[in-house]
Amino acid sequence: MKVTVSRKAHFNAAHRLYRNDWDFEKNEAIFGKCNNPHFHGHNYELIVSVTGNIDPETGYVIDMKVLKNIIKNEVEDAFDHKNLNIEVIEFKTLNPTAENIAVVIYNKIKPLLDNSLDLEITLYETPRNFVSYSGK
Amino acid sequence: MKVTVSRKAHFNAAHRLYRNDWDFEKNEAIFGKCNNPHFHGHNYELIVSVTGNIDPETGYVIDMKVLKNIIKNEVEDAFDHKNLNIEVIEFKTLNPTAENIAVVIYNKIKPLLDNSLDLEITLYETPRNFVSYSGK
């Protein structure tokens, strides 16, 4: 009896999409306005979804208080009110696209969960654009 | 050609998370504020999703009016403005966590659907916490 439990969270950050090994024209052609060298930013809305069996004793798949703390430590404290390119080590050499941010968040949270649990990360970069990743 | 059709509904209810066979301290340690003996409550938002083939005659997977009535009879009339622990028979001996409520709703609706249809229940306990269950 597998149930998925999901928790929403959010963080605000600045970022820029570009590659150091491309010249400005190529970055502009591929990343357009997202290549602004002065950065732009987003309110990222995050959904962390954990799938597993219901513990028959508690009726929980995972204690939401535990999951909330993991999200706070791994995502909010690390990314909130930060410049992702400059201040978040994972994006020193990785373009902070929504896709890559979702993968990074997945890789930070997955090892902290019991092995029997599946994880999916959904990340809204804007209310109109979002991505999801489940480690497959 | 499998399509999933979803219908939203809602109900308001009081509940308390605890186990009779645990003492107050253990209930407090596990369920925290949710163990309040005077109860607290939620606006539960429900999404009922039914997957099946499109009927080539009508263009429907299932008539939404039929699905709406099933939800009204099985969920809204049974749970709305109720105390789940005291007034809903399924939770006399089952902790009314969001996970367990989703499973109970699934088990009430599934037998009323044509055998060829799959069912998924998504239940928002708050706008920030939700669960889903599809009978697997």
Place this chain on the structure above:
Amino acid sequence: MKVTVSRKAHFNAAHRLYRNDWDFEKNEAIFGKCNNPHFHGHNYELIVSVTGNIDPETGYVIDMKVLKNIIKNEVEDAFDHKNLNIEVIEFKTLNPTAENIAVVIYNKIKPLLDNSLDLEITLYETPRNFVSYSGK
């Protein structure tokens, strides 16, 4: 140059609408399902709006961190995961309708704000029903 700044917050609670000095039939006639003696509950979504001049030094009407703390102390800590009728002193003798809850919240927050600031409370009892009160 008056600007209104608003902050959202939320709390979950159980309640019941009834009057001690009416018999059950009259309570049932007036309050319907909300008169359930076993209580029901809601996710209350709250918007606290403060109107005043922009401080030319900071660009703030009020520091959101200050406002967030006031809401936490006066509303969330007092109401969240509580039974409003039994556990919140203001509703011992006052029916916890959305209207009355909004007035109580207004009366708790207003004295903590600078005298030059106006206050409006908007309270969603459900996503479909809400009230607002601005002390007039």
Place this chain on the structure above:
Amino acid sequence: MKVTVSRKAHFNAAHRLYRNDWDFEKNEAIFGKCNNPHFHGHNYELIVSVTGNIDPETGYVIDMKVLKNIIKNEVEDAFDHKNLNIEVIEFKTLNPTAENIAVVIYNKIKPLLDNSLDLEITLYETPRNFVSYSGK
């Protein structure tokens, strides 16, 4: 490393549910208010979800600007502010139920995507009713 990227869009349209080869009574019995011969209408909200590998050069599954243009050309320009039954060729002989509209949108967009990409269409007919189709 499969990631799903989703883009929201919308269009407003009139439609009517009925079959030419049924008499009015049968159409009324099956389609109810949706059989109004003078039409009614909706704000359709659309989510187009594309699943594939992250391009290690760009960090994109698909360039959102490309996806946005496909949606504009295939869906918005074709359906927005239109009468689906009368003005959209796919619904001359196909009932414009939400299910069928989702399949039509899928069939228009899928051939324009790289073969390695999976596609899912989610279509909200109202904020309370929605369907999804992924070509299976």
Place this chain on the structure above:
Amino acid sequence: MKVTVSRKAHFNAAHRLYRNDWDFEKNEAIFGKCNNPHFHGHNYELIVSVTGNIDPETGYVIDMKVLKNIIKNEVEDAFDHKNLNIEVIEFKTLNPTAENIAVVIYNKIKPLLDNSLDLEITLYETPRNFVSYSGK
């Protein structure tokens, strides 16, 4: 102690914006896509807001069950799944813009309320466009 209570409702309808006494070119120039002679449509989301004193006996400004019935009788039954231009008498000679629809709804509901109550109508034509009218 004036409190405003609000109730959400919705209806789906087809409409067309044009004037009989203008030729097609002038209608096209002013109303653009909204002049489509085959109609288009919307999910109209409605907020009905009533302002008045709290009744000290009940704690209500107005009984929501009463307000809900007024909205059902005056708006939902009259407009839902209808073609506004053809089937709703108020729009036989009045262009069904969001502005005019809001005024019509106001004029239908206001006489049914106690004289001491103020009324405001907010009408979303789409999630991005909305109007409000309070009889001033």
Place this chain on the structure above:
Amino acid sequence: MKVTVSRKAHFNAAHRLYRNDWDFEKNEAIFGKCNNPHFHGHNYELIVSVTGNIDPETGYVIDMKVLKNIIKNEVEDAFDHKNLNIEVIEFKTLNPTAENIAVVIYNKIKPLLDNSLDLEITLYETPRNFVSYSGK
């Protein structure tokens, strides 16, 4: 017969809250995380509300296509995907708090509207924090 018509729009931007004439410690004390010298960012959601009489010929207070273009020219093209502090001239010497951004937007749009029309700007900095300004 005054009606208010509102249009939603959005832009993404980076910003930093601080004053040049304060040292880092004072900026940190007042602006906290918002003083990050590497910037952070937001998805700003904007509501532009215009109040006036309904034109009896068209049924419009203002043509939404006209209002949409004003918002595009004055706000989206000027602020979207920009660093507000560095790239938007109005914030060279003005702290880009939500309050100040709302006033700047008001001052850009008001002169472009007919004198008889009132204007209100509502700006969501996050889904939880928003401000409004109507020139009073």
